[in-house]
Amino acid sequence: MVSMEEEALISIGRFAALTKLSHKALRLYDHNGLLPAAYTDSASGYRYYTDDQRHRAALIGVMRKMEIPLATIEAILDTTTPEDAVSEFSAWWEHQQRAFAGRKGLAEYVTTRLSHEGTPTMKVxxxxxxxxxxxxxxxxxxxxxxxxxxxxxxxxxxxxxxxxxxxxxxxxxxxxxxxxxxxxxxxxxxxxxxxxxxxxxxxxxxxxxxxxxxxxxxxxxxxxxxxxxxxxxxxxxxxxxxxxxxxxxxxxxxxxxxxxxxxxxxxxxxxxxxxxxxxxxx
Structure with a gap:
Protein backbone atom coordinates (compact mmCIF):
# COMPACT_ATOMS: atom_id res chain seq x y z
CA MET A 1 0.00 0.00 0.00
CA VAL A 2 1.34 3.51 -0.94
CA SER A 3 1.56 6.00 1.93
CA MET A 4 0.22 9.57 1.74
CA GLU A 5 3.81 10.83 1.95
CA GLU A 6 4.85 8.75 -1.09
CA GLU A 7 1.80 9.93 -3.04
CA ALA A 8 2.86 13.57 -2.42
CA LEU A 9 6.31 12.99 -3.95
CA ILE A 10 6.97 14.19 -7.48
CA SER A 11 9.25 12.16 -9.73
CA ILE A 12 12.34 13.86 -11.14
CA GLY A 13 10.85 13.67 -14.63
CA ARG A 14 7.64 15.37 -13.60
CA PHE A 15 9.53 17.91 -11.44
CA ALA A 16 11.83 18.73 -14.37
CA ALA A 17 8.79 19.39 -16.58
CA LEU A 18 7.13 21.58 -13.93
CA THR A 19 10.23 23.65 -13.19
CA LYS A 20 11.86 23.62 -16.67
CA LEU A 21 15.10 22.40 -15.08
CA SER A 22 16.91 19.55 -16.79
CA HIS A 23 17.55 16.19 -15.13
CA LYS A 24 21.28 17.01 -15.25
CA ALA A 25 20.74 20.35 -13.46
CA LEU A 26 18.51 18.76 -10.80
CA ARG A 27 21.12 16.08 -10.11
CA LEU A 28 23.82 18.77 -9.82
CA TYR A 29 21.74 20.91 -7.45
CA ASP A 30 20.98 17.84 -5.33
CA HIS A 31 24.64 16.86 -5.22
CA ASN A 32 25.86 20.30 -4.12
CA GLY A 33 23.01 20.89 -1.66
CA LEU A 34 21.40 23.80 -3.49
CA LEU A 35 18.17 21.83 -4.11
CA PRO A 36 18.34 18.47 -2.33
CA ALA A 37 15.85 15.85 -3.42
CA ALA A 38 13.16 15.22 -0.80
CA TYR A 39 13.67 11.48 -1.20
CA THR A 40 16.11 9.27 -3.10
CA ASP A 41 15.27 5.63 -3.72
CA SER A 42 18.13 3.61 -2.25
CA ALA A 43 17.77 0.82 -4.80
CA SER A 44 17.36 2.80 -8.02
CA GLY A 45 18.92 6.13 -7.03
CA TYR A 46 15.85 7.84 -8.46
CA ARG A 47 15.12 11.26 -7.01
CA TYR A 48 11.77 12.61 -5.85
CA TYR A 49 10.68 16.12 -4.89
CA THR A 50 7.79 17.83 -3.15
CA ASP A 51 5.47 20.52 -4.41
CA ASP A 52 6.81 23.11 -1.94
CA GLN A 53 10.26 22.84 -3.58
CA ARG A 54 8.92 24.25 -6.85
CA HIS A 55 9.29 27.88 -5.71
CA ARG A 56 12.98 27.45 -4.85
CA ALA A 57 13.58 25.52 -8.10
CA ALA A 58 11.94 28.24 -10.18
CA LEU A 59 14.11 30.93 -8.56
CA ILE A 60 17.24 28.87 -9.13
CA GLY A 61 16.34 28.47 -12.79
CA VAL A 62 15.80 32.19 -13.33
CA MET A 63 18.94 33.18 -11.43
CA ARG A 64 21.03 30.71 -13.40
CA LYS A 65 19.74 32.37 -16.60
CA MET A 66 21.16 35.58 -15.12
CA GLU A 67 24.49 33.72 -14.73
CA ILE A 68 24.47 34.10 -10.95
CA PRO A 69 27.05 31.68 -9.48
CA LEU A 70 25.63 28.71 -7.59
CA ALA A 71 27.29 29.78 -4.34
CA THR A 72 25.68 33.23 -4.63
CA ILE A 73 22.27 31.70 -5.34
CA GLU A 74 22.63 29.55 -2.24
CA ALA A 75 23.56 32.60 -0.15
CA ILE A 76 20.50 34.46 -1.43
CA LEU A 77 18.02 31.62 -0.94
CA ASP A 78 19.34 30.51 2.46
CA THR A 79 18.91 33.89 4.15
CA THR A 80 16.60 33.96 7.14
CA THR A 81 14.10 36.58 5.95
CA PRO A 82 12.73 37.82 2.60
CA GLU A 83 14.29 41.21 3.34
CA ASP A 84 17.72 39.59 3.71
CA ALA A 85 17.23 37.67 0.47
CA VAL A 86 16.35 40.87 -1.39
CA SER A 87 19.38 42.59 0.13
CA GLU A 88 21.73 39.79 -0.96
CA PHE A 89 20.31 39.75 -4.48
CA SER A 90 20.40 43.56 -4.77
CA ALA A 91 24.07 43.64 -3.72
CA TRP A 92 24.94 41.13 -6.45
CA TRP A 93 22.90 42.99 -9.06
CA GLU A 94 24.45 46.38 -8.23
CA HIS A 95 27.90 44.83 -8.58
CA GLN A 96 26.93 43.49 -12.03
CA GLN A 97 25.69 46.91 -13.11
CA ARG A 98 28.97 48.52 -12.07
CA ALA A 99 30.90 45.81 -13.91
CA PHE A 100 28.79 46.32 -17.03
CA ALA A 101 29.36 50.07 -16.90
CA GLY A 102 33.10 49.38 -16.80
CA ARG A 103 32.90 47.00 -19.76
CA LYS A 104 30.77 49.52 -21.67
CA GLY A 105 33.44 52.16 -21.11
CA LEU A 106 36.14 49.77 -22.31
CA ALA A 107 34.09 49.01 -25.42
CA GLU A 108 33.84 52.74 -26.15
CA TYR A 109 37.60 53.08 -25.60
CA VAL A 110 38.33 50.24 -28.04
CA THR A 111 35.91 51.72 -30.60
CA THR A 112 37.60 55.12 -30.33
CA ARG A 113 41.07 53.65 -30.74
CA LEU A 114 39.98 51.61 -33.73
CA SER A 115 38.25 54.54 -35.42
CA HIS A 116 41.31 56.75 -34.87
CA GLU A 117 43.62 53.97 -36.03
CA GLY A 118 45.16 53.78 -32.58
CA THR A 119 46.46 57.35 -32.46
CA PRO A 120 45.55 59.36 -29.32
CA THR A 121 44.74 63.02 -30.00
CA MET A 122 45.19 64.69 -26.59
CA LYS A 123 47.57 67.64 -26.16
CA VAL A 124 50.83 66.69 -24.41
Whole structure:
Protein backbone atom coordinates (compact mmCIF):
# COMPACT_ATOMS: atom_id res chain seq x y z
CA MET A 1 0.00 0.00 0.00
CA VAL A 2 1.34 3.51 -0.94
CA SER A 3 1.56 6.00 1.93
CA MET A 4 0.22 9.57 1.74
CA GLU A 5 3.81 10.83 1.95
CA GLU A 6 4.85 8.75 -1.09
CA GLU A 7 1.80 9.93 -3.04
CA ALA A 8 2.86 13.57 -2.42
CA LEU A 9 6.31 12.99 -3.95
CA ILE A 10 6.97 14.19 -7.48
CA SER A 11 9.25 12.16 -9.73
CA ILE A 12 12.34 13.86 -11.14
CA GLY A 13 10.85 13.67 -14.63
CA ARG A 14 7.64 15.37 -13.60
CA PHE A 15 9.53 17.91 -11.44
CA ALA A 16 11.83 18.73 -14.37
CA ALA A 17 8.79 19.39 -16.58
CA LEU A 18 7.13 21.58 -13.93
CA THR A 19 10.23 23.65 -13.19
CA LYS A 20 11.86 23.62 -16.67
CA LEU A 21 15.10 22.40 -15.08
CA SER A 22 16.91 19.55 -16.79
CA HIS A 23 17.55 16.19 -15.13
CA LYS A 24 21.28 17.01 -15.25
CA ALA A 25 20.74 20.35 -13.46
CA LEU A 26 18.51 18.76 -10.80
CA ARG A 27 21.12 16.08 -10.11
CA LEU A 28 23.82 18.77 -9.82
CA TYR A 29 21.74 20.91 -7.45
CA ASP A 30 20.98 17.84 -5.33
CA HIS A 31 24.64 16.86 -5.22
CA ASN A 32 25.86 20.30 -4.12
CA GLY A 33 23.01 20.89 -1.66
CA LEU A 34 21.40 23.80 -3.49
CA LEU A 35 18.17 21.83 -4.11
CA PRO A 36 18.34 18.47 -2.33
CA ALA A 37 15.85 15.85 -3.42
CA ALA A 38 13.16 15.22 -0.80
CA TYR A 39 13.67 11.48 -1.20
CA THR A 40 16.11 9.27 -3.10
CA ASP A 41 15.27 5.63 -3.72
CA SER A 42 18.13 3.61 -2.25
CA ALA A 43 17.77 0.82 -4.80
CA SER A 44 17.36 2.80 -8.02
CA GLY A 45 18.92 6.13 -7.03
CA TYR A 46 15.85 7.84 -8.46
CA ARG A 47 15.12 11.26 -7.01
CA TYR A 48 11.77 12.61 -5.85
CA TYR A 49 10.68 16.12 -4.89
CA THR A 50 7.79 17.83 -3.15
CA ASP A 51 5.47 20.52 -4.41
CA ASP A 52 6.81 23.11 -1.94
CA GLN A 53 10.26 22.84 -3.58
CA ARG A 54 8.92 24.25 -6.85
CA HIS A 55 9.29 27.88 -5.71
CA ARG A 56 12.98 27.45 -4.85
CA ALA A 57 13.58 25.52 -8.10
CA ALA A 58 11.94 28.24 -10.18
CA LEU A 59 14.11 30.93 -8.56
CA ILE A 60 17.24 28.87 -9.13
CA GLY A 61 16.34 28.47 -12.79
CA VAL A 62 15.80 32.19 -13.33
CA MET A 63 18.94 33.18 -11.43
CA ARG A 64 21.03 30.71 -13.40
CA LYS A 65 19.74 32.37 -16.60
CA MET A 66 21.16 35.58 -15.12
CA GLU A 67 24.49 33.72 -14.73
CA ILE A 68 24.47 34.10 -10.95
CA PRO A 69 27.05 31.68 -9.48
CA LEU A 70 25.63 28.71 -7.59
CA ALA A 71 27.29 29.78 -4.34
CA THR A 72 25.68 33.23 -4.63
CA ILE A 73 22.27 31.70 -5.34
CA GLU A 74 22.63 29.55 -2.24
CA ALA A 75 23.56 32.60 -0.15
CA ILE A 76 20.50 34.46 -1.43
CA LEU A 77 18.02 31.62 -0.94
CA ASP A 78 19.34 30.51 2.46
CA THR A 79 18.91 33.89 4.15
CA THR A 80 16.60 33.96 7.14
CA THR A 81 14.10 36.58 5.95
CA PRO A 82 12.73 37.82 2.60
CA GLU A 83 14.29 41.21 3.34
CA ASP A 84 17.72 39.59 3.71
CA ALA A 85 17.23 37.67 0.47
CA VAL A 86 16.35 40.87 -1.39
CA SER A 87 19.38 42.59 0.13
CA GLU A 88 21.73 39.79 -0.96
CA PHE A 89 20.31 39.75 -4.48
CA SER A 90 20.40 43.56 -4.77
CA ALA A 91 24.07 43.64 -3.72
CA TRP A 92 24.94 41.13 -6.45
CA TRP A 93 22.90 42.99 -9.06
CA GLU A 94 24.45 46.38 -8.23
CA HIS A 95 27.90 44.83 -8.58
CA GLN A 96 26.93 43.49 -12.03
CA GLN A 97 25.69 46.91 -13.11
CA ARG A 98 28.97 48.52 -12.07
CA ALA A 99 30.90 45.81 -13.91
CA PHE A 100 28.79 46.32 -17.03
CA ALA A 101 29.36 50.07 -16.90
CA GLY A 102 33.10 49.38 -16.80
CA ARG A 103 32.90 47.00 -19.76
CA LYS A 104 30.77 49.52 -21.67
CA GLY A 105 33.44 52.16 -21.11
CA LEU A 106 36.14 49.77 -22.31
CA ALA A 107 34.09 49.01 -25.42
CA GLU A 108 33.84 52.74 -26.15
CA TYR A 109 37.60 53.08 -25.60
CA VAL A 110 38.33 50.24 -28.04
CA THR A 111 35.91 51.72 -30.60
CA THR A 112 37.60 55.12 -30.33
CA ARG A 113 41.07 53.65 -30.74
CA LEU A 114 39.98 51.61 -33.73
CA SER A 115 38.25 54.54 -35.42
CA HIS A 116 41.31 56.75 -34.87
CA GLU A 117 43.62 53.97 -36.03
CA GLY A 118 45.16 53.78 -32.58
CA THR A 119 46.46 57.35 -32.46
CA PRO A 120 45.55 59.36 -29.32
CA THR A 121 44.74 63.02 -30.00
CA MET A 122 45.19 64.69 -26.59
CA LYS A 123 47.57 67.64 -26.16
CA VAL A 124 50.83 66.69 -24.41
CA UNK A 125 52.99 69.26 -22.56
CA UNK A 126 56.45 69.03 -21.02
CA UNK A 127 58.14 70.43 -17.91
CA UNK A 128 61.18 69.95 -15.72
CA UNK A 129 60.29 68.75 -12.24
CA UNK A 130 62.77 69.71 -9.49
CA UNK A 131 64.23 67.27 -7.02
CA UNK A 132 61.59 66.44 -4.41
CA UNK A 133 61.35 64.55 -1.15
CA UNK A 134 58.25 62.38 -0.74
CA UNK A 135 56.54 60.82 2.20
CA UNK A 136 54.68 57.86 0.76
CA UNK A 137 52.59 54.79 1.49
CA UNK A 138 52.98 51.83 -0.84
CA UNK A 139 50.75 48.80 -1.41
CA UNK A 140 49.87 46.27 -4.10
CA UNK A 141 46.19 46.70 -4.95
CA UNK A 142 43.48 45.75 -7.43
CA UNK A 143 41.20 48.37 -8.96
CA UNK A 144 38.38 47.65 -6.51
CA UNK A 145 40.74 48.40 -3.60
CA UNK A 146 42.36 51.51 -5.07
CA UNK A 147 40.04 54.34 -3.95
CA UNK A 148 39.87 53.23 -0.32
CA UNK A 149 43.65 52.75 -0.17
CA UNK A 150 44.32 56.17 -1.72
CA UNK A 151 41.93 58.08 0.56
CA UNK A 152 43.21 56.39 3.73
CA UNK A 153 46.85 56.89 2.71
CA UNK A 154 46.48 60.59 1.90
CA UNK A 155 44.80 61.14 5.27
CA UNK A 156 47.64 59.33 7.05
CA UNK A 157 50.35 61.23 5.15
CA UNK A 158 48.81 64.67 5.69
CA UNK A 159 48.35 63.95 9.41
CA UNK A 160 52.00 62.91 9.68
CA UNK A 161 53.43 65.89 7.80
CA UNK A 162 51.18 68.61 9.20
CA UNK A 163 51.94 67.35 12.71
CA UNK A 164 55.58 68.25 12.01
CA UNK A 165 54.69 71.57 10.37
CA UNK A 166 56.14 70.52 7.01
CA UNK A 167 53.16 70.65 4.70
CA UNK A 168 49.92 72.62 4.24
CA UNK A 169 46.86 70.41 4.65
CA UNK A 170 45.70 70.83 1.05
CA UNK A 171 46.68 70.08 -2.55
CA UNK A 172 47.46 72.86 -5.04
CA UNK A 173 49.64 73.41 -8.14
CA UNK A 174 52.36 74.71 -5.82
CA UNK A 175 51.93 71.80 -3.39
CA UNK A 176 50.85 68.81 -5.51
CA UNK A 177 50.32 65.22 -4.44
CA UNK A 178 51.01 62.07 -6.42
CA UNK A 179 49.85 58.57 -7.24
CA UNK A 180 52.71 56.58 -8.75
CA UNK A 181 51.78 53.36 -10.56
CA UNK A 182 54.34 50.58 -10.87
CA UNK A 183 52.09 48.63 -13.24
CA UNK A 184 48.52 48.44 -14.52
CA UNK A 185 45.79 48.33 -11.88
CA UNK A 186 42.66 46.66 -13.28
CA UNK A 187 39.83 44.48 -11.92
CA UNK A 188 41.94 41.41 -12.77
CA UNK A 189 45.50 42.69 -12.38
CA UNK A 190 47.14 44.15 -9.28
CA UNK A 191 50.19 46.42 -9.08
CA UNK A 192 52.11 48.42 -6.50
CA UNK A 193 50.82 51.96 -6.07
CA UNK A 194 52.65 54.70 -4.14
CA UNK A 195 50.56 57.46 -2.58
CA UNK A 196 53.00 60.36 -2.28
CA UNK A 197 53.01 63.77 -0.61
CA UNK A 198 56.07 65.99 -1.27
CA UNK A 199 57.43 68.16 1.56
CA UNK A 200 60.37 70.36 2.48
CA UNK A 201 62.45 69.65 5.57
CA UNK A 202 63.22 66.62 7.71
CA UNK A 203 60.70 64.18 9.14
CA UNK A 204 61.05 60.65 10.52
CA UNK A 205 59.20 57.80 8.84
CA UNK A 206 55.88 56.82 10.41
CA UNK A 207 53.81 53.65 10.66
CA UNK A 208 53.64 52.36 7.05
CA UNK A 209 55.11 55.71 5.91
CA UNK A 210 58.46 55.78 4.12
CA UNK A 211 60.58 58.69 2.86
CA UNK A 212 62.45 58.94 -0.45
CA UNK A 213 64.16 61.52 -2.64
CA UNK A 214 63.18 61.65 -6.31
CA UNK A 215 65.72 63.32 -8.63
CA UNK A 216 65.05 66.21 -10.98
CA UNK A 217 63.59 64.94 -14.25
CA UNK A 218 61.80 65.85 -17.45
CA UNK A 219 58.10 65.06 -17.49
CA UNK A 220 55.54 64.76 -20.31
CA UNK A 221 51.97 65.28 -19.17
CA UNK A 222 48.40 66.03 -20.16
CA UNK A 223 45.89 67.81 -17.87
CA UNK A 224 42.74 65.94 -16.80
CA UNK A 225 39.39 67.47 -15.90
CA UNK A 226 37.33 65.70 -13.26
CA UNK A 227 34.72 64.59 -15.81
CA UNK A 228 37.48 62.65 -17.67
CA UNK A 229 39.17 61.21 -14.60
CA UNK A 230 37.39 57.84 -14.41
CA UNK A 231 38.64 54.51 -15.70
CA UNK A 232 38.50 53.53 -18.55
CA UNK A 233 38.15 57.02 -20.11
CA UNK A 234 41.47 57.88 -18.48
CA UNK A 235 43.20 55.32 -20.70
CA UNK A 236 43.10 57.82 -23.57
CA UNK A 237 45.33 60.19 -21.58
CA UNK A 238 47.80 57.45 -20.66
CA UNK A 239 47.96 56.36 -24.29
CA UNK A 240 48.55 59.90 -25.51
CA UNK A 241 51.42 60.62 -23.13
CA UNK A 242 52.98 57.17 -23.60
CA UNK A 243 52.91 57.63 -27.40
CA UNK A 244 54.47 61.08 -27.08
CA UNK A 245 57.28 59.80 -24.86
CA UNK A 246 57.91 56.89 -27.24
CA UNK A 247 58.31 59.39 -30.09
CA UNK A 248 60.49 61.92 -28.22
CA UNK A 249 62.51 60.10 -25.58
CA UNK A 250 62.77 57.21 -23.14
CA UNK A 251 60.75 56.69 -19.94
CA UNK A 252 62.85 56.96 -16.79
CA UNK A 253 60.45 56.61 -13.83
CA UNK A 254 56.98 55.08 -13.35
CA UNK A 255 53.90 56.87 -14.68
CA UNK A 256 51.97 58.97 -12.20
CA UNK A 257 48.93 61.13 -11.60
CA UNK A 258 49.94 64.55 -10.24
CA UNK A 259 47.06 66.09 -8.31
CA UNK A 260 46.76 69.88 -8.26
CA UNK A 261 43.53 70.35 -6.27
CA UNK A 262 41.16 68.63 -3.87
CA UNK A 263 39.56 66.04 -6.14
CA UNK A 264 36.40 65.60 -4.04
CA UNK A 265 35.66 69.35 -3.93
CA UNK A 266 36.33 69.96 -7.62
CA UNK A 267 33.64 70.57 -10.24
CA UNK A 268 33.31 68.41 -13.36
CA UNK A 269 35.19 70.91 -15.57
CA UNK A 270 37.97 71.63 -13.04
CA UNK A 271 41.54 70.55 -13.75
CA UNK A 272 42.19 67.95 -11.04
CA UNK A 273 45.40 66.17 -12.02
CA UNK A 274 47.93 65.52 -14.76
CA UNK A 275 48.73 62.13 -16.25
CA UNK A 276 52.52 62.35 -16.34
CA UNK A 277 55.44 60.23 -17.56
CA UNK A 278 59.01 61.08 -16.48
CA UNK A 279 61.33 60.72 -19.49
CA UNK A 280 64.77 61.42 -20.86
CA UNK A 281 64.62 63.53 -24.06
CA UNK A 282 66.50 62.27 -27.08
Missing amino acids: HTRVVPERTFAFVSKEVYQAELDEFVMASFAKLFDHLTAHGLRPAHTSPEDPTYLIFHGQVTPDESAIVDVCVPFNGMVPPGVDIAIRLEPEHHEAYTPIAKRDAEYPQLLHAYDAVAEWVHAHGEPTLPAREVFVTDFMAAGPDDHVFDVAFPYQPR
